[in-house]
Amino acid sequence: MEYENSKRARRIAPKNKYLISSYLCQVFDTMRDGLYITDSNGDTITVNEMYENLTGLKAEDIVGKNVKELVESGVFDLALNSKVVATKKSATAVQMTNKGRKVVLMAHPIFDYDEDVEMVVTFVRDIALISQLKEQVVAQKQLINKYKHEIQQNNESLYRSTSPVMVELYSQIERVAKTDATVLLLGETGVGKDVLAREVHEKSDRKGHPLFKVDCTSIPENLIESELFGYAPGAFSGADSCGKPGMFEMADKGTLFLDEIGELPLSMQSKLLRVLQNSEIQRVGATKARKIDVRIIAATNRDLEEEVRQGTFRSDLFYRLHVAVINIPPLRERGEDVHAMLHFFRQQFNTKYKRNLKLSAKVEEAMLNYRWDGNIREMENFMHSLAVTSHDDRVELRHLPMRMLDSSDMQCEPGQIGLDFDDVEGKDLKTIMAEVEAKYLLHAIERYGSTTKAAEKLNVNRTTIFRKLKKAGISSEDMDK
Template sequence: MTAKVLQQFDSQLLLKIINTLKDPIWIIEKNGNVLWVNQAADDFFSFSELIGQNVFKMEKQGLFAPSIARLVIEKKGFISTTQITQTNVHLLVSGDYIPDENGDIQYIVTHARQLSQAINQSSELEKVESILQLYKQQIRQLILEKNQQEEDFYVGKSKAMQNISAWSQKISDIDTTILLTGETGVGKTAIAYRIHQLSSRNNKPFIHLDCGAIPETLIESELFGYKKGAFTGANVNGKLGLITAADQGILFLDEIGEFPLHLQSKLLQFLQNKTYRMIGDNLAQQADVRIIAATNVNLMERIKEGTFRKDLFYRLNILPMEIPPLRERKEDIIPLLNFYLSKFNQKYGRQHTLSKNLMDTLYNYTWDGNIRELENLIERLVITSAGPKIDIDDLPSDFPLRQSQQMLLQNVEEVSLPFYLEQIEISILIKTYNETNSTWKTAKKLGVSQSYIIRRLKKFNLRISGKELVKM
C-alpha cells in the first residue's frame, strides 16, 4: 500500500519525504557540483550551505576521503565503500548515477550512514544498495515527469492512465516478463519504452521487433542471428541477432501473436534459461535480456486454434497489463488533441486552433484506431487546413464522421427537411444513450430534461435492447 501511495506523489512532496530521512542524501551533477542535499546532510557537515559546493574540491581540502562521486564517475557504476570525514567519523557511503538519454552520467546520488562495531557490514551493504536503488528509481521518475511533454502517451489524465503509470513504475525494476494487451494504436510501444526508462536498464539497449512486419522466413535470423555460411545467401561474416543486440537491456516483441509457431519453442527456451542458438551454431549463447511482449489479439483464442503455444503464453503472461481503448478513457481525448495540435503546429510552423464544435465532435467520436488515429488526423488537419481555426468542415472527406455527414447531405434533395432533421436527432439520441446507458445522463449531456428524452424515444420508436438503444 505504501509503495502505491508513494508513486502518486509529486516531485516536491517526494523531496520533502527524502528530507525526513536520518541518513545524508546528496544529488550531484556530473561535474561535482551539489544540486540538492537533505536536512540530515546539512546537519552532519559543518557548512553553512552545501548546495553549490563542489565535492571534488571538498575532497582535495580534506573534508572527506574518498569522494564517492569521483569513484562513481571513474567506475561508471555502483560504488559502496567506507569514507572518513575531517573529524575522523567513519561512514558507509554508496553512490550510483542517473544516465542521460545517451547513457552518459547526468546525476550522481549518494547515501551515507555512520558505521559502528555493531553493524554487520555485509548485510548493511545490501540494505544500503536497496535503498539507493529506490532513490534512483524515484529520481528517474522525477526526470520523466519534468520531460513529460515528450511522452506522447502519458498526456492523458484519466484514472486508467494513472493506474497504468503507477503500475509501470512498480514493475519497472522487477526483472521478469511483461505482456501488454490492447487494441492497435492504444500506446503499447510507448508503455514498453516508459518501463525501460524507469528501469535500472535505462542506459542499456531498447530493441523493438514487430513480429507481424517481418516475413516468417526471416524472423529467426533477425532474432537469433546466424553463423558464417549458415545458409545460401547468408552474409559471409554471419549476423548477430536482436537478442545479442539487446544484451543487458530490453527486447520488445510487438505483435507476439504473429510469432511463427515453429519458432515458439526456441523463444520459450530463451525465456526459461536465457540461452539460445544462432542458426548454424551448435553452441548455446547466453544473453541477459528482459522481454516485454505485446499483442492486439486474444492469445487464448490463438491457443484454441493451435497457432500459439500454451506454455509460451504462460511464460509471457507473468506480469500482464491491459491497455484500455481511447473510447473507454474519454478524459484523455481533449489533452491528447491539445498535445498533438501543439506538437504539429510547432513541427510545421503553424498556429492553428481547434473550434469548440470540432473539439466536442472529436470528443464523442469512437476512435477505433485509438491514439494512432487521433495523432494522424491532427497532423493531417494541421497540414491541410487553410484558416487559423480548424472546424468540422476541415475534416478529411474519408474521415468516418465526414462520410456520414456527406451521405446525409447527398440525400437531402430526396427527402423533406423535417425527415432529414429527425434522422440526425435519432442518430444523436442513439449514440449518446449508448455511451451513458441512462436517459437521465443522456438528458444532462444534451442539455434537455429527462422527460423530453423519454418523449423523443417514444416518438421515434426507439427501444432499449439489452444495454443499447435501437430503432424498432
C-alpha cells in the same frame, strides 16, 4: 616494410609522380591542419601556410634549421622529433611559440625500407579551436539530452493524466519496471504499446543499455530465425563469412521488445520459449548455445487465450509471457484524456508546421463524441492531416469527415442554437422566431459543410435559406465563414 612502401607507391600513377612532386608544397598548402616536416636529425624540411597562420612563425625563419636549435633560441618551447625517432611511435604534446600562440602537436614517424625513421611529420592544430570544438560537442550533448527529456515528457503527457484508468495504468508500469519480469502489453492497434514499452525500459535498471524493437509481422517467416538469433559463419548460402549476431545478442544487458508477438510462427515460438526458460540462444548453423541477459517485453492486439484454444499459439509460451500483464484501455474508454490529447497533437503540429490551428467548440464536441477506433494513432494522423491540408487556421465542422459527424451525438437540435432569455427580451414573437430560424440555418450550414447540403438535409430550396438569412440581416459573406 619494403613491400608496404612499394604498395603505397603504386597508389600514384607513374606518369603523375613527377606532377605531384612538382606541386607537393601547394598540395600541403591546401591542408586545414598545420604541417611541419623534419628529417630524422631534426632539420626542418618544410612547413605549410596553415602552420604559419596558426603559430605566427614564418617559413623563412625556420626551414633548414634544426628543431633543437629553434627550442634553444626560444622560437618554441619543445619539439617531438627526437622522441618519435627514438621510440618509432607517434607522440602528442602542447607547444607554445614565441608569438604567444599555443598549439597541439601530433607527430608521426615515416619509415624507410629498413624500418628506420626517415622523417617526422607533425600535424599542428590550434588548441583554442580544439577547446571550442569540445565546448560545441558538450553543448550538442546537452541539446540532445534536452530533446530526449522533452520527448520523454511529451510521451508521458499522453499517458499521465488525472483519469483514474490512466493513473492506475502508470502506477502499474512504475511497479513492473523496477522488476526484471517479462512484460506483456495487451491492447488494440494504436493505443501506444510501443511508447509504453519504452517507458518500462527507461524506468528500469536496464535504461543505460539498448532497447531493440522487433515487429514480428514485418520479417518474412524464412528470415525471422536468423534475424532474432543470428547465424554462424557459412550457415547458409550467401551468409556473411564472419557470421552475424541476432537481435537477442545485440540487446544483451538491455531489453528486446517483441511487437505483435501473436503473429510469431509456431516454430519460432518454441525457440522463444527456450530463451525465456534458459536465458540462452543458439545461432543458426551453430553447435553451441550462448548465455544472454535480456528482458523481454511482448505486445499484441490479439486474444492470446483464444489463440491458445485454437492451437495457433503455444500454451506453455503463453504462460511464460503471462507474468506482468498490462492492459491498455482504448481511447474511447478514456474520455477524460481525449480533450488533452487533441490539444497536445494540435500544439505539436502547429509547432512543426508553423501553424496556428484552432478547433471550434463544435469540432471539439464532435471529436469528443467520436469513437476513435484507431485510438491514439488515428488521432495523431488525423490532426497531422488537418495541419497539412487545411487552408484555414480555424477548424470547423465542414473540415471533418462524414464518419466523424455521423458517429457523433451532435445533431441540429434547437436546444443547441444558443438562444437565451437575454437575447429575446423586448422582442415580439415573430422577430424571435426569425432569429431562431436564422441561427438554426447557420448551424445546419456549418454542420453539413455548405448551403446546398444543408438545404438537402432540411428538404428546402437553397434560395429559401438565402432569403430567410437575408431577412435576418445575414449576408452571403457571413454564410461562407
